Each structure stands twice: as C-alpha cells, then as structure tokens.
C-alpha cells in the first residue's frame with residue numbers, strides 16, 4: 626500500500642531479498658502515482674539526459690511529462706542537470722552522466738534514476754538510497770553483445786588488426802615478410818577473467834570455442850561456471866602471472882579502482898595482453914603506458930578509459946600495441962534498443978507504483 630503525503634503518493638519501504646551478487650539485505654522502494662491538490666492526476670515529470678529516439682520519448686509521454694537534452698554529441702552540462710534534478714520525478718540517464726551526492730541532494734521530488742546501462746558507478750547510489758530514490762539499471766540484455774565486443778577486442782589486440790589495417794591504408798604493404806605483424810595465438814592459450822559475472826562468463830564461454838584454458842578471479846567462487854565452462858578459480862596473483870590474456874569484466878568500485886596497477890602489470894607475462902571492457906578506472910593508465918612502452922606486457926585492448934571521451938593526443942594512442950575503442954561494448958542496434966526500452970519501462974513501472982524489474986540494491990559495504 627502506498628502512503629499519501631501532501632497530495633503526493635509517498636514511498637513505501639519494503640524488505641528485498643538478497644541482491645544478485647549475494648550482498649546483504651537492503652531496503653527497496655516502491656513509488657506511487659501523484660495527485661494535485663484538487664485531485665487531478667498530475668503526470669510525473671521525467672528528464673532525459675540524452676537525445677533519445679521518438680519511440681522512447683513517445684512511450685514515456687503516454688504517462689509522463691518529458692523533456693530532454695537535445696544535443697546528441699554533447700553531454701548535458703552539470704548546471705542543467707542540477708536544475709532539472711531539482712524539479713524532476715524521474716531521471717533517465719546514461720553511463721557518461723555523473724550523478725554525485727551534491728546533485729542528488731538537490732532533488733526535491735525525485736523518485737527514480739533510471740540508467741540505460743548495467744554499470745552504475747556514475748551514480749552515488751548511497752546518496753540516492755538515503756533520499757529514498759530508486760536507481761534502476763539494465764543488466765542482462767547487453768551481456769552477449771558486450772562479450773562479443775570484448776572477445777573482438779581480445780582478437781584484434783592479439784593478432785594486431787589495427788596495425789594491419791593501417792599498413793594497407795598507408796600503402797605500406799610490400800613483399801610477404803615471414804615475421805611481419807606476427808601476433809599472439811588465441812587458441813589453446815590461457816584466458817584470465819577478473820570479474821566472473823554475466824559478461825565475464827559470456828566471454829569465458831567464447832574462449833572455450835577457441836580451446837582456451839579459462840581461469841577466473843571473482844568476489845566469490847562460481848561453481849556453476851566451473852562446471853559448465855570448465856573455468857578454474859585462482860587467486861588474483863596466479864591469474865596475473867599465468868594468463869596469456871587478462872580480461873577485466875568487474876564493475877568499477879572502490880575495490881576495483883586500479884586493480885590493474887603497476888604491481889599487477891609487473892606480475893603479468895611479457896607476452897600477455899590486457900583487455901578492459903569494464904570501466905577505465907579499473908586500470909592505472911600511467912602504469913599501463915609504461916608497461917606497454919617498455920615491453921613488460923605485449924599489448925592492450927581497451928574499450929574504456931579513465932576520462933572519457935579521450936582525444937587523439939592521449940598517451941596510450943601513441944603506442945602501436947594499443948587497440949582502442951570508444952566505449953562501444955553494448956553498441957549493437959538490437960541491444961541498444963532493448964536497453965533504451967528497459968530504462969524507460971523502469972520509470973513507468975516506478976510511477977505506476979510497481980517495483981521496477983532491475984533495481985540496484987544498495988551494497989552492504
């Protein structure tokens with residue numbers, strides 16, 4: 626049952642079950658619809674931080690008042706978002722919109738932040754929970770697509786595809802040279818996954834097709850993955866020291882900040898390749914630059930960076946053994962549509978007084 630507060634239906638707290646990562650119980654919130662003083666139904670106001678296609682806007686407009694940031698190439702400025710967050714009932718955002726505590730504290734009536742992403746490190750979920758604001762995200766629908774891209778990055782870095790493409794584009798292809806652009810074998814090599822969640826497992830499954838030996842490190846052991854994929858749990862050091870490919874698919878948290886630092890890079894094999902499709906902050910980019918420049922590891926495939934977007938003068942781009950992509954892990958047409966609809970549905974569910982399908986549960990730590 627929803628509580629009526631000053632003409633607004635209020636927020637009802639209820640106990641949730643264990644979260645997906647197995648962390649402790651926490652409160653989930655259920656939102657009701659609103660009525661004006663005179664009893665007229667007032668549609669909730671939703672602000673979209675990015676220009677979304679008409680199908681998504683129209684879906685929301687059936688039940689909400691909607692406005693959005695219209696400039697496709699430019700993220701919404703913090704001061705605009707601050708103004709909107711003050712008056713919005715719902716925010717529809719993306720990975721590249723920081724929503725820190727200072728912004729959340731401005732919210733006067735905000736009920737839900739719905740991000741079109743599975744990763745939510747850009748949102749201060751603790752601050753949101755303190756204000757009884759729901760945070761919803763889009764897990765699952767992007768898993769296989771992101772795993773495809775992660776594996777593509779691994780293969781491109783291993784077999785030096787960007788250098789090969791540049792060779793032809795720059796008219797540098799001469800005679801067939803026996804050791805020209807020789808790379809690393811993928812088949813029968815060892816793949817080390819840091820963060821054996823949905824995407825990590827999907828990457829590992831792809832590895833089995835290449836007869837790779839799969840090891841993983843995770844917050845907890847995954848017996849089903851061990852049984853189904855044949856993956857073996859190892860401590861982080863063993864993973865780093867023995868893997869031919871070190872693949873980061875863990876979320877960005879305090880614990881995973883620079884999980885790949887100077888020490889970790891020193892532990893890796895000289896022939897190893899680092900693949901990062903999680904968040905840029907999991908890797909110390911200065912240490913990575915040194916390791917790649919001085920040959921302490923062989924190469925890197927990166928879909929994410931500490932400060933996105935990077936520009937062409939980023940030091941890592943000066944290195945031929947870096948394969949860099951502009952955060953396109955989930956960027957297939959079908960998957961982006963699924964994410965976009967799911968994020969809209971979460972808002973609508975919340976305003977109807979239902980619990981959104983994928984609520985981020987406040988971590989216990």
Ligand SMILES: NC(=O)C1=CN([C@@H]2O[C@H](COP(=O)(O)OP(=O)(O)OC[C@H]3O[C@@H](n4cnc5c(N)ncnc54)[C@H](O)[C@@H]3O)[C@@H](O)[C@H]2O)C=CC1
Nearest residue numbers: 744771820821822823824843844875876880902903954955
């Ligand atoms: N490049 C891109 O476009 C995309 C990037 N991502 C990133 O991938 C991340 C993972 O997504 P999912 O697999 O859906 O999440 P998930 O929650 O299913 O998996 C994450 C796994 O990492 C583990 N983990 C957490 N902290 C760890 C630590 N300190 N050490 C080792 N393991 C740890 C968890 O136990 C869990 O098994 C997202 O949080 C996001 O940052 C997700 C989608 C697209």
Ligand SMILES: O=C(O)C(=O)CO
Nearest residue numbers: 720741742743744955
């Ligand atoms: O979902 C995420 O976390 C992304 O990075 C974009 O799909």
